[in-house]
Amino acid sequence: MAFKRTYKFAFLSSLLLSFLACLILFGLDSYFNITLPLNYFLIFFISFLMLSLLIIQNRVQQFIYKKVQKIYDNVSLLDVSDVDKRAMTSDMDTLSKKVNEFAEGKRLEIETLQVREAYRREFLGNISHELKTPLFTIQGYILTLLEGAAKDKELRTKYLKRADIGVERLIYIIKDLDMIAKLESGDLNLKSETIDVVSLIKDSFELLEIKAKKNDITLTFDKNYDIPILVKGDKERIEQVLINLIINSIKYGVRGGVTTISIANFSINQIVINVKDNGEGISEAHIPRLFERFYRIERSRSREQGGSGLGLAIVKHIVESHKQQVFVKSTLGKGSAFSFTLKKVI
Ligand SMILES: Nc1ncnc2c1ncn2[C@@H]1O[C@H](COP(=O)(O)OP(=O)(O)O)[C@@H](O)[C@H]1O
Numbered sequence: 410m411a412f413k414r415t416y417k418f419a420f421l422s423s424l425l426l427s428f429l430a431c432l433i434l435f436g437l438d439s440y441f442n443i444t445l446p447l448n449y450f451l452i453f454f455i456s457f458l459m460l461s462l463l464i465i466q467n468r469v470q471q472f473i474y475k476k477v478q479k480i481y482d483n484v485s486l487l488d489v490s491d492v493d494k495r496a497m498t499s500d501m502d503t504l505s506k507k508v509n510e511f512a513e514g515k516r517l518e519i520e521t522l523q524v525r526e527a528y529r530r531e532f533l534g535n536i537s538h539e540l541k542t543p544l545f546t547i548q549g550y551i552l553t554l555l556e557g558a559a560k561d562k563e564l565r566t567k568y569l570k571r572a573d574i575g576v577e578r579l580i581y582i583i584k585d586l587d588m589i590a591k592l593e594s595g596d597l598n599l600k601s602e603t604i605d606v607v608s609l610i611k612d613s614f615e616l617l618e619i620k621a622k623k624n625d626i627t628l629t630f631d632k633n634y635d636i637p638i639l640v641k642g643d644k645e646r647i648e649q650v651l652i653n654l655i656i657n658s659i660k661y662g663v664r665g666g667v668t669t670i671s672i673a674n675f676s677i678n679q680i681v682i683n684v685k686d687n688g689e690g691i692s693e694a695h696i697p698r699l700f701e702r703f704y705r706i707e708r709s710r711s712r713e714q715g716g717s718g719l720g721l722a723i724v725k726h727i728v729e730s731h732k733q734q735v736f737v738k739s740t741l742g743k744g745s746a747f748s749f750t751l752k753k754v755i
């Protein structure tokens with residue numbers, strides 16, 4: 410046992426010292442020609458042994474304690490005053506266990522930092538990639554115009570219009586980035602308003618009517634909601650959630666498709682809003698990553714549909730900052746349903 414180790418050490422050391430002391434005494438004895446009785450030696454030996462044992466044991470303990478205290482202080486494992494002096498000096502197992510725990514904690518901390526660093530790098534890479542595409546498109550049109558296309562009136566208008574679409578795309582991405590940054594830094598300042606979701610959905614439908622018509626998509630409720638359904642939340646943000654989900658259903662829908670919104674009870678104090686489409690759907694493999702920033706499905710129409718890949722990340726952020734949940738259900742080729750809960754006003 411570790412407990413006995415220091416005693417054993419002290420005992421052996423004092424035994425050695427006592428022998429040496431006796432040997433010196435014996436040497437002096439014969440040098441000065443004094444003959445001391447054997448009893449005298451015995452008493453000397455025993456008292457020397459006891460004294461040195463006491464001193465060594467104490468000194469060793471003191472020494473270890475100081476060293477250990479230093480280690481504890483350095484690694485700030487725990488408050489030194491919490492530790493029993495005797496237990497700490499003799500129980501090396503506890504100490505090494507604590508140090509190991511500490512090292513493990515540090516290892517985890519470093520791992521998290523590394524993951525975060527990789528994430529940050531990926532994030533920056535994604536931003537520049539997303540910005541580059543529209544920027545180069547715009548530059549391409551401007552260069553063509555400068556090289557002479559500007560003289561042709563028809564071409565001029567056509568290229569300027571295309572450049573304008575690129576600029577709009579840039580603005581769209583930057584707005585999304587701005588929103589993500591605000592959401593992540595936490596200075597969102599969510600308002601707590603009483604909102605009628607029925608009229609909020611109607612407003613969003615109206616706002617996106619032209620876009621939906623362009624893609625030949627019908628926006629509709631699953632049934633008539635005659636009376637207002639009141640919830641608590643930040644109106645502007647919740648409208649943003651609705652708009653993002655409806656826009657997705659338009660962008661990834663099929664021509665002649667339908668986007669249906671339903672409102673239902675979810676729990677005693679929650680409702681759930683469901684945005685369902687009969688569009689291209691999402692394969693199961695992509696679903697877990699869908700809400701990540703910049704995540705877009707390569708094979709879907711997302712590339713030509715030019716979004717930022719931030720829409721669903723924003724949706725998740727807003728819903729979760731309301732302490733609510735968001736769900737997705739989708740079948741490839743059949744359609745998708747995104748839903749989120751909201752707190753009822755009762
Ligand atoms: N209703 C939907 N139907 C099919 N795919 C969808 C739908 N909503 C989102 N997706 C897929 O999820 C990806 C991420 O969506 P989102 O975060 O809104 O980014 P964005 O729309 O800018 O590409 C989209 O690129 C698309 O592939």
Ligand SMILES: [Mg+2]
Nearest residue numbers: 657716720721
């Ligand atoms: Mg989107």
